Amino acid sequence: MNGLLLPLSLRFLWMFLALTIGLGLLTSILGISNAGTSLIPFWAAALDLGTRFHHRTDRRPNSGEAWTLAGMCTFVAVAISAPFVYLYFAGDPDGLPEGATRILSAVVIVLIAVLFLLARAFVWLGGRSAMKAAEKKAAKEADEAVQRF
Numbered sequence: 001m002n003g004l005l006l007p008l009s010l011r012f013l014w015m016f017l018a019l020t021i022g023l024g025l026l027t028s029i030l031g032i033s034n035a036g037t038s039l040i041p042f043w044a045a046a047l048d049l050g051t052r053f054h055h056r057t058d059r060r061p062n063s064g065e066a067w068t069l070a071g072m073c074t075f076v077a078v079a080i081s082a083p084f085v086y087l088y089f090a091g092d093p094d095g096l097p098e099g100a101t102r103i104l105s106a107v108v109i110v111l112i113a114v115l116f117l118l119a120r121a122f123v124w125l126g127g128r129s130a131m132k133a134a135e136k137k138a139a140k141e142a143d144e145a146v147q148r149f
Contacts, residue, residue: 048126054131074116
């Protein structure tokens, strides 16, 4: 797993960045504004991460590996998003109202926990879907081999 963590982390990073930028451009061009669209790049990158894990190891990530990958996904997403959130709030000349910092901090902690759990689910789903696709492909190839005889 240790040899896979860096390449998979970099793949997640680039895919998350590309999808975030691409979806941001698309939503601004189309004039769509929805908070849910900001999660789509994270979900897609986590699904891809599970799929890539399966392609490199020929198995689904076990529980410990899935939690490790979920932690890495969450760390990367927060590390990329945090500066933008800070700049958004720092750019407001009025700042946050009194007491809002504690509420915002609690909301951020809950969101990070939710991201972590979602990452775990989507890494597992990506690995499972890749495993099922590989099984279907193997069964199809076996059927074709039988039909040739």
